[in-house]
Amino acid sequence: MKLRKVTAASAAVLALALSATACGGDDSKDSDSAATAGGGGKIKVGIKYDQPGLGLKEPDGSFSGFDVDVATYLAKELGYEPGQIEFVETKSADRENALARGDVKFIAATYSITDERKQKVDFAGPYLLAHQDLLVKTDSDITKGTDLNGKKLCSVTGSTSAQNVRDTIAPKAQLKEYGGYSECIAALQSGAVDAVTTDDSILAGFAAQDKYKGQFKLAGLKLSNENYGVGVKKGDTETLNKINTALEKMVSDKSWQKAVEANFGPANYQNEPAPTIGNIVK
Known part of the structure; x- marks a missing residue:
């Protein structure tokens, strides 16, 4: 009889432990927001769908462009393989809201860094100086x-x-x-x-x-300076720092230049050198 009481108590403890685990959830990377898809180890990244050479959704459902290559490289440095990336269309007018809502972990979508935007989001980079x-x-x-x-x-x-x-x-x-x-x-x-x-x-x-x-x-007129940055949710310093480190690595291992040539080369695009992190050209 005593043995049965002990067994019942043990079962109760085990049940409580399992319940606590289920309620507590998985605190692994990116499980803090909707930027992970269903807790399955995926990461949601914002890009454009309609800009050839930068962010384009192809007829077969695949994605191409410089921003896509940058985003894929950054996601890998954050611990995700290409198959774990879910690209989400983020139109210009909705980029700040998408980050604030947690719809995406970061955005690489011809996102020019401006003082006004920096009030709402944090920017890694810049990773490209356009004009x-x-x-x-x-x-x-x-x-x-x-x-x-x-x-x-x-x-x-x-x-x-x-x-x-x-x-x-x-x-x-x-x-x-x-x-x-x-x-x-x-x-x-x-x-x-x-x-x-x-x-x-x-x-x-x-x-x-x-x-x-x-x-x-x-024509090569350079009528303005557009510093493209990677947008992250305001206050997400950890992701910001990791992306900046990844961007520096992308330049140093030549992946950045390869992406430029692959996506813009046919138009004889005379790109600027890779920007220095934190250096905003006015």
Whole structure:
């Protein structure tokens, strides 16, 4: 009878222990937010889905681009293999909210570092210095900003890029606005516009597509400085520091340069050297 009491007590202790384990959950990496998918050792990373050369979702469901290569490298340094990465589309207007909600662990999506954005998120990097530029046909006679006077200049609706050009260097440029950059590139190809303007990295990515290879060139005007950073949730210092360390490693082992050449090379993109972590070029 005494033995049965001891056994029952032991069973009760075991049941309590199992209950506590189940309620307590797994405190392993990234289980503190929705950035891990179902506790299965996955990591959610924000990218763009519609920017060739940077962040593009291919028809077969795979992903390509410089930001994708950077994100994959960073995730690996955080302990995740490619199969454990879940890429999440993060449009420009929702990037800060996606981090604040914990929808993603970090974002690599042509995310320019600005003082305003730094009030809401923390930035690792920068990992690429881009510039506003012009994309023109390879036989175009547009070699400087003033050549745009009287020409048709395209950018997307709501973008400040084309307006900046017209306000500062080519007041007689004819501004054409389309719903997306792919439409601007198609218009450039057909001759409906004479130039397209936005970040040179974005332009180079479009120009590097197979269907456009050899048709376009960058003017190389460097009309602005765009310091691309990796966004992380405000206050997540641990992830921030790990990503900065990973970015330095990516440069030192030449993976960064290989990613630049693979994604932008066909457009003869004259990239800036890899930025120094924490150095924001104004």
